[in-house]
Amino acid sequence: MSNPQPGIFVEGSRSHFFLEYQLLDTVAPALLQQQVGAAIAALRQRDGRGVNIVWAFSADCWQRLDKPQPAGLKPFQPIGQGDKTAPASQRSIFVWVHGDSHSDNFDTALRVTGLLEGIARLELEVNGFVYKDSRDLTGFIDGTENPKEQGRQKVALIPDGEIGAGGSFVLSQQWQHQLKPFHALPEAEQEKVIGRTKADSIELDDEVMPEDSHVSRSDVKLDGVAQKLYRRSVPYGGVRDHGLYFLAFSCELERYDRILASMFGTTDDGVRDRITDFSTPLTGNYWFSPSRDELYSLVAD
Numbered sequence: 001m002s003n004p005q006p007g008i009f010v011e012g013s014r015s016h017f018f019l020e021y022q023l024l025d026t027v028a029p030a031l032l033q034q035q036v037g038a039a040i041a042a043l044r045q046r047d048g049r050g051v052n053i054v055w056a057f058s059a060d061c062w063q064r065l066d067k068p069q070p071a072g073l074k075p076f077q078p079i080g081q082g083d084k085t086a087p088a089s090q091r092s093i094f095v096w097v098h099g100d101s102h103s104d105n106f107d108t109a110l111r112v113t114g115l116l117e118g119i120a121r122l123e124l125e126v127n128g129f130v131y132k133d134s135r136d137l138t139g140f141i142d143g144t145e146n147p148k149e150q151g152r153q154k155v156a157l158i159p160d161g162e163i164g165a166g167g168s169f170v171l172s173q174q175w176q177h178q179l180k181p182f183h184a185l186p187e188a189e190q191e192k193v194i195g196r197t198k199a200d201s202i203e204l205d206d207e208v209m210p211e212d213s214h215v216s217r218s219d220v221k222l223d224g225v226a227q228k229l230y231r232r233s234v235p236y237g238g239v240r241d242h243g244l245y246f247l248a249f250s251c252e253l254e255r256y257d258r259i260l261a262s263m264f265g266t267t268d269d270g271v272r273d274r275i276t277d278f279s280t281p282l283t284g285n286y287w288f289s290p291s292r293d294e295l296y297s298l299v300a301d
């Protein structure tokens with residue numbers, strides 16, 4: 001399999017910067033290609049040395065970079081009904097900086113932003129961190145059902161022979177939590193919202209698993225094929241404003257559409273994920289994260 005950007009698979013980083021940039025309207029393709037290539041080249045030395053840098057692009061930006069579109073790549077569209085809708089905020093360039101040193105990540109994030117100045121504006125910046133033993137701020141372990149070891153690449157990467165091979169389709173969403181009402185529920189009820197036990201993350205038995213639990217709504221199958229994702233979300237925020245920066249990598253973009261339809265009640269059964277009563281998505285973006293080779297092909301010789 002062609003080589004992916006390694007930072008996608010580096011797990012356990014304590015500090016994360018999620019940076020979403022919007023291209024300026026006036027940017028000519030030649031300047032865009034030249035400046036993005038120069039930014040990638042300038043950061044190449046830093047990548048993997050304590051700091052991991054993962055690049056991804058919107059469908060529109062990838063096209064403007066004059067690159068072939070992987071099958072299914074498209075902008076994020078809102079999904080849901082009324083106030084229970086996942087909104088779209090499609091931006092152009094996504095950079096995920098992570099590692100154990102917050103200081104090094106900060107320096108790198110500042111540098112990326114400087115390198116993109118003049119072609120793109122930083123529109124969203126979210127700082128993520130690891131809470132306890134990889135728990136979401138609700139207190140539940142996040143990532144239990146994630147694929148492990150070799151299985152991660154199979155789930156996350158576009159297979160060989162296809163356009164974009166070794167790259168990945170990415171979904172990012174900033175979810176803002178309403179922790180007070182969630183924590184007001186008895187623990188057994190919280191477990192019904194998630195579909196797993198709180199202490200040990202054991203999946204609830206079928207007899208007691210509600211159809212609107214998060215596990216029920218996100219464990220989607222299509223013709224018997226589990227719609228697996230490789231999730232890399234982490235919590236963000238402080239006392240006043242906090243939640244989860246949801247981030248996932250997949251070999252197929254449609255998997256996100258299917259899972260979000262199931263979570264937001266737009267599938268035939270009309271059931272909505274109860275997690276949406278306690279957390280609200282504020283943003284939604286689809287990205288293409290090219291393989292390492294394809295990323296470096298943007299760098300001028």
Ligand code: HEM
Binds near residue numbers: 196227246275
């Ligand atoms: C507030 C937002 C969210 C929170 C707090 C959250 C938290 C969790 C937790 C605690 C689990 C159970 C443990 C695990 O297997 O990791 C889980 C499972 C999962 N979540 Fe989420 N999640 C959120 C949003 C999403 C979104 C937006 C998606 C997809 C678009 C998603 C996809 C999944 C999947 C695929 C699983 C594994 C299901 C299974 O096969 O058992 N989650 N999530």
